[in-house]
Amino acid sequence: MEQTSDPNRTITTRRISFEPSLEGLPKLFATDEDLIRSHLVAVLTSLFPDGEDFFVAAVRHYRDRITDPVLKKQVAGFIGQEAIHGREHRVLNNALADLGYPTHRIEKMTAWGLGMRLRKAPPITNLALTAALEHYTATLAELLLTSDLEKEFSHEGIRDVFLWHALEESEHKAVAFDVYRAVGGSERMRIWTMKVLRPGFAIFLAIHVLVSILSTPEGRKRGALRKSWRSFKQSEIVSKDVWSRLKEYDRRGFHPNDRDTTELEAKWRGILFGEEGTLNELLVTKAAA
Ligand SMILES: [Fe+2]
Ligand SMILES: [Fe+2]
Secondary structure, three states: OOOOOOOOOOOOOOOEOOHHHHOOOOOOOEHHHOHHHHHHHHHHHHHHHHHHHHHHHHHHOOHHHOOOHHHHHHHHHHHHHHHHHHHHHHHHHHHHHHOOOOHHHHHHHHHHHHHHHHHHOOHHHHHHHHHHHHHHHHHHHHHHHOOOHHHOEOOHHHHHHHHHHHHHHHHOOOHHHHHHHHOOOOHHHHHHHHHHHHHHHHHHHHHHHHHHHHOOOOOOOOOHHHHHHHHHOOOHHHOHHHHHHHHHHHOOOOOHHHOOOHHHHHHHHHHHHOOOOOOHHHEHHHHHO
16 A cells, blocks of 8 residues: 655665864854854754654654555655764764853753653654654755855855755655554644644744853853844744744645645755765765775
8 A cells, every 4th residue: 555645756865974074163153153043053953863863763663564665665765864864963063062062961851851752652642743843844944945045154064964954854854744644643643743842842942042042151242142133033934934834734634745845855956966966075975985
Protein backbone atom coordinates (compact mmCIF):
# COMPACT_ATOMS: atom_id res chain seq x y z
CA MET A 1 0.00 0.00 0.00
CA GLU A 2 1.25 3.48 -0.84
CA GLN A 3 2.03 5.43 2.32
CA THR A 4 4.13 8.24 0.92
CA SER A 5 2.50 11.47 -0.20
CA ASP A 6 5.08 11.96 -2.94
CA PRO A 7 6.36 8.80 -4.67
CA ASN A 8 8.74 10.84 -6.85
CA ARG A 9 10.64 12.44 -4.00
CA THR A 10 14.19 11.28 -3.32
CA ILE A 11 15.84 12.47 -0.11
CA THR A 12 19.59 12.56 -0.34
CA THR A 13 21.90 12.40 2.66
CA ARG A 14 24.74 14.79 1.90
CA ARG A 15 27.88 14.18 3.88
CA ILE A 16 29.22 17.64 4.52
CA SER A 17 31.52 19.37 6.97
CA PHE A 18 31.30 23.07 7.79
CA GLU A 19 34.12 23.13 10.31
CA PRO A 20 36.65 24.93 8.07
CA SER A 21 34.15 27.56 6.97
CA LEU A 22 33.29 28.51 10.55
CA GLU A 23 36.76 29.80 11.31
CA GLY A 24 36.91 33.44 12.35
CA LEU A 25 33.25 33.54 13.33
CA PRO A 26 32.69 36.89 15.09
CA LYS A 27 30.68 37.00 18.30
CA LEU A 28 27.78 39.00 16.86
CA PHE A 29 27.60 37.33 13.46
CA ALA A 30 24.24 38.76 12.42
CA THR A 31 24.34 41.71 10.06
CA ASP A 32 24.96 45.04 11.85
CA GLU A 33 26.12 43.01 14.86
CA ASP A 34 22.49 42.68 15.83
CA LEU A 35 22.00 41.25 19.32
CA ILE A 36 18.61 39.56 19.03
CA ARG A 37 19.27 37.99 15.63
CA SER A 38 22.66 36.63 16.73
CA HIS A 39 21.27 35.18 19.96
CA LEU A 40 18.13 33.80 18.29
CA VAL A 41 20.28 31.88 15.84
CA ALA A 42 22.51 30.70 18.71
CA VAL A 43 19.48 29.44 20.65
CA LEU A 44 18.05 27.68 17.58
CA THR A 45 21.32 25.92 16.79
CA SER A 46 21.61 24.87 20.44
CA LEU A 47 18.23 23.16 20.21
CA PHE A 48 18.87 21.39 16.93
CA PRO A 49 21.22 18.47 17.75
CA ASP A 50 19.16 16.94 20.54
CA GLY A 51 15.92 17.99 18.87
CA GLU A 52 16.97 16.13 15.77
CA ASP A 53 18.02 13.06 17.73
CA PHE A 54 14.51 13.12 19.18
CA PHE A 55 12.88 13.37 15.72
CA VAL A 56 14.94 10.43 14.51
CA ALA A 57 14.02 8.30 17.55
CA ALA A 58 10.33 9.21 17.26
CA VAL A 59 10.21 8.20 13.58
CA ARG A 60 12.48 5.17 13.97
CA HIS A 61 10.12 3.74 16.59
CA TYR A 62 7.58 3.15 13.80
CA ARG A 63 9.97 2.00 11.11
CA ASP A 64 8.60 -1.55 11.10
CA ARG A 65 5.10 -0.29 10.47
CA ILE A 66 6.13 1.33 7.20
CA THR A 67 5.32 -1.07 4.41
CA ASP A 68 5.64 1.28 1.43
CA PRO A 69 9.20 0.83 0.07
CA VAL A 70 9.27 4.44 -1.18
CA LEU A 71 8.36 5.87 2.23
CA LYS A 72 10.91 3.48 3.80
CA LYS A 73 13.60 5.01 1.57
CA GLN A 74 12.42 8.51 2.37
CA VAL A 75 12.60 7.71 6.08
CA ALA A 76 16.19 6.51 5.62
CA GLY A 77 16.97 9.80 3.82
CA PHE A 78 15.27 11.79 6.58
CA ILE A 79 17.26 9.99 9.30
CA GLY A 80 20.50 10.51 7.38
CA GLN A 81 19.85 14.22 6.85
CA GLU A 82 18.83 14.85 10.49
CA ALA A 83 21.85 12.94 11.82
CA ILE A 84 24.22 15.16 9.83
CA HIS A 85 22.32 18.32 10.82
CA GLY A 86 22.83 17.32 14.45
CA ARG A 87 26.54 16.67 13.95
CA GLU A 88 27.22 19.94 12.12
CA HIS A 89 25.15 22.03 14.52
CA ARG A 90 27.20 20.55 17.39
CA VAL A 91 30.32 21.85 15.63
CA LEU A 92 28.70 25.27 15.36
CA ASN A 93 27.55 25.12 18.99
CA ASN A 94 31.11 24.45 20.13
CA ALA A 95 32.33 27.45 18.13
CA LEU A 96 29.60 29.62 19.68
CA ALA A 97 30.38 28.33 23.19
CA ASP A 98 33.99 29.45 22.68
CA LEU A 99 32.63 32.91 21.88
CA GLY A 100 30.65 33.00 25.13
CA TYR A 101 27.19 31.82 24.08
CA PRO A 102 25.41 29.47 26.53
CA THR A 103 24.93 26.82 23.83
CA HIS A 104 26.07 23.90 25.97
CA ARG A 105 23.66 24.74 28.78
CA ILE A 106 20.75 24.80 26.31
CA GLU A 107 21.95 21.54 24.69
CA LYS A 108 22.04 19.80 28.06
CA MET A 109 18.59 21.00 29.01
CA THR A 110 17.12 19.94 25.66
CA ALA A 111 18.71 16.49 25.89
CA TRP A 112 17.28 16.03 29.37
CA GLY A 113 13.74 17.19 28.49
CA LEU A 114 13.42 15.29 25.24
CA GLY A 115 15.12 12.18 26.67
CA MET A 116 12.51 12.16 29.41
CA ARG A 117 9.72 12.44 26.83
CA LEU A 118 11.12 9.52 24.85
CA ARG A 119 11.19 7.37 27.97
CA LYS A 120 7.83 8.34 29.46
CA ALA A 121 5.42 9.63 26.81
CA PRO A 122 3.39 7.43 24.45
CA PRO A 123 5.39 7.06 21.19
CA ILE A 124 2.54 8.40 19.06
CA THR A 125 2.64 11.72 20.95
CA ASN A 126 6.37 11.98 20.24
CA LEU A 127 5.68 11.40 16.56
CA ALA A 128 2.91 14.03 16.63
CA LEU A 129 5.35 16.48 18.23
CA THR A 130 7.96 15.65 15.60
CA ALA A 131 5.51 16.26 12.75
CA ALA A 132 4.49 19.60 14.30
CA LEU A 133 8.09 20.72 14.85
CA GLU A 134 8.92 19.71 11.29
CA HIS A 135 6.20 22.11 10.16
CA TYR A 136 7.85 24.80 12.30
CA THR A 137 11.26 24.11 10.75
CA ALA A 138 9.84 23.88 7.21
CA THR A 139 8.12 27.25 7.68
CA LEU A 140 11.32 28.87 8.95
CA ALA A 141 13.28 27.15 6.17
CA GLU A 142 11.03 28.58 3.47
CA LEU A 143 11.34 31.99 5.04
CA LEU A 144 15.11 31.73 5.02
CA LEU A 145 15.28 30.49 1.43
CA THR A 146 13.18 33.42 0.24
CA SER A 147 14.87 36.13 2.36
CA ASP A 148 17.77 38.39 1.61
CA LEU A 149 20.26 36.52 3.75
CA GLU A 150 22.98 39.10 3.42
CA LYS A 151 20.71 41.20 5.57
CA GLU A 152 20.59 38.53 8.25
CA PHE A 153 24.05 36.96 8.51
CA SER A 154 27.28 38.87 8.03
CA HIS A 155 29.44 35.72 8.18
CA GLU A 156 29.33 33.48 5.13
CA GLY A 157 30.13 30.25 7.02
CA ILE A 158 27.15 30.46 9.34
CA ARG A 159 24.93 31.60 6.48
CA ASP A 160 25.89 28.45 4.58
CA VAL A 161 25.05 26.17 7.53
CA PHE A 162 21.57 27.64 7.71
CA LEU A 163 21.03 27.57 3.93
CA TRP A 164 22.01 23.90 3.71
CA HIS A 165 19.85 23.01 6.70
CA ALA A 166 16.89 25.00 5.34
CA LEU A 167 17.11 23.25 1.95
CA GLU A 168 17.11 19.80 3.55
CA GLU A 169 14.29 20.66 5.98
CA SER A 170 12.24 21.66 2.99
CA GLU A 171 13.18 18.49 1.09
CA HIS A 172 12.06 16.17 3.91
CA LYS A 173 9.22 18.27 5.34
CA ALA A 174 6.53 15.64 4.69
CA VAL A 175 8.33 12.51 5.92
CA ALA A 176 7.48 12.53 9.66
CA PHE A 177 3.98 13.68 8.72
CA ASP A 178 3.51 10.78 6.29
CA VAL A 179 4.75 8.30 8.91
CA TYR A 180 2.33 9.77 11.47
CA ARG A 181 -0.52 9.33 9.03
CA ALA A 182 0.60 5.86 7.94
CA VAL A 183 0.61 4.55 11.51
CA GLY A 184 -2.89 5.89 12.16
CA GLY A 185 -2.11 9.08 14.13
CA SER A 186 -5.34 11.03 14.61
CA GLU A 187 -6.13 14.47 13.21
CA ARG A 188 -7.28 15.55 16.65
CA MET A 189 -3.94 14.77 18.30
CA ARG A 190 -1.98 16.27 15.40
CA ILE A 191 -3.89 19.56 15.54
CA TRP A 192 -3.88 19.85 19.34
CA THR A 193 -0.16 19.19 19.46
CA MET A 194 0.39 22.22 17.24
CA LYS A 195 -2.12 24.36 19.11
CA VAL A 196 -0.03 23.89 22.26
CA LEU A 197 3.35 23.92 20.55
CA ARG A 198 2.88 27.07 18.47
CA PRO A 199 2.68 29.60 21.29
CA GLY A 200 4.68 27.36 23.65
CA PHE A 201 7.72 27.15 21.38
CA ALA A 202 7.62 30.87 20.55
CA ILE A 203 7.57 31.76 24.28
CA PHE A 204 10.30 29.20 25.01
CA LEU A 205 12.49 30.76 22.30
CA ALA A 206 11.85 34.31 23.52
CA ILE A 207 12.83 33.41 27.11
CA HIS A 208 16.01 31.64 26.03
CA VAL A 209 17.03 34.47 23.71
CA LEU A 210 16.52 37.00 26.49
CA VAL A 211 18.49 34.93 29.02
CA SER A 212 21.24 34.36 26.47
CA ILE A 213 21.51 38.09 25.67
CA LEU A 214 21.53 39.13 29.32
CA SER A 215 24.26 36.61 30.09
CA THR A 216 26.72 38.61 27.95
CA PRO A 217 28.33 41.97 28.81
CA GLU A 218 27.33 43.53 25.45
CA GLY A 219 23.74 42.42 26.02
CA ARG A 220 23.59 44.17 29.38
CA LYS A 221 24.79 47.49 27.95
CA ARG A 222 22.24 50.23 28.50
CA GLY A 223 19.86 50.60 25.56
CA ALA A 224 21.44 47.74 23.55
CA LEU A 225 18.47 45.42 23.79
CA ARG A 226 15.96 48.18 23.05
CA LYS A 227 17.91 49.21 19.93
CA SER A 228 18.00 45.63 18.67
CA TRP A 229 14.30 45.12 19.37
CA ARG A 230 13.39 48.19 17.30
CA SER A 231 15.05 46.57 14.30
CA PHE A 232 13.99 42.99 15.02
CA LYS A 233 10.28 43.75 15.27
CA GLN A 234 10.35 44.67 11.56
CA SER A 235 11.75 41.21 10.75
CA GLU A 236 9.68 38.74 8.75
CA ILE A 237 10.22 36.07 11.39
CA VAL A 238 7.84 37.87 13.74
CA SER A 239 5.36 38.78 10.99
CA LYS A 240 1.69 37.82 10.91
CA ASP A 241 2.39 35.94 7.69
CA VAL A 242 4.71 33.46 9.42
CA TRP A 243 2.21 32.98 12.21
CA SER A 244 -0.60 32.26 9.74
CA ARG A 245 1.61 29.77 7.85
CA LEU A 246 2.18 27.97 11.14
CA LYS A 247 -1.56 28.06 11.74
CA GLU A 248 -2.32 26.34 8.42
CA TYR A 249 -1.34 23.14 10.21
CA ASP A 250 -4.53 23.36 12.32
CA ARG A 251 -6.78 22.75 9.33
CA ARG A 252 -8.31 19.28 9.15
CA GLY A 253 -6.86 17.48 6.14
CA PHE A 254 -3.76 19.73 6.04
CA HIS A 255 -0.66 18.26 4.40
CA PRO A 256 2.86 19.83 4.29
CA ASN A 257 2.91 19.46 0.49
CA ASP A 258 -0.15 21.73 0.22
CA ARG A 259 2.46 24.43 0.10
CA ASP A 260 4.45 23.67 -3.00
CA THR A 261 8.13 24.42 -2.45
CA THR A 262 9.54 22.12 -5.14
CA GLU A 263 10.73 24.99 -7.36
CA LEU A 264 12.32 26.80 -4.44
CA GLU A 265 14.15 23.59 -3.46
CA ALA A 266 15.30 22.94 -7.03
CA LYS A 267 16.65 26.48 -7.23
CA TRP A 268 18.66 26.13 -4.01
CA ARG A 269 19.82 22.60 -4.84
CA GLY A 270 21.29 24.12 -7.99
CA ILE A 271 22.92 27.06 -6.19
CA LEU A 272 24.39 24.99 -3.35
CA PHE A 273 25.04 21.58 -4.91
CA GLY A 274 24.64 21.96 -8.69
CA GLU A 275 27.51 21.74 -11.13
CA GLU A 276 29.00 24.98 -9.84
CA GLY A 277 27.44 24.55 -6.38
CA THR A 278 28.83 26.90 -3.76
CA LEU A 279 28.97 24.15 -1.12
CA ASN A 280 30.36 21.31 -3.24
CA GLU A 281 33.82 21.69 -1.82
CA LEU A 282 32.49 21.04 1.69
CA LEU A 283 31.04 17.66 0.70
CA VAL A 284 33.11 15.03 2.44
CA THR A 285 32.49 12.24 -0.08
CA LYS A 286 33.67 14.44 -2.91
CA ALA A 287 36.85 15.38 -1.10
CA ALA A 288 37.54 11.73 -0.33
CA ALA A 289 36.92 10.57 -3.91
FE1 LIG B 1 17.22 19.21 10.60
FE1 LIG C 1 13.74 18.05 9.86
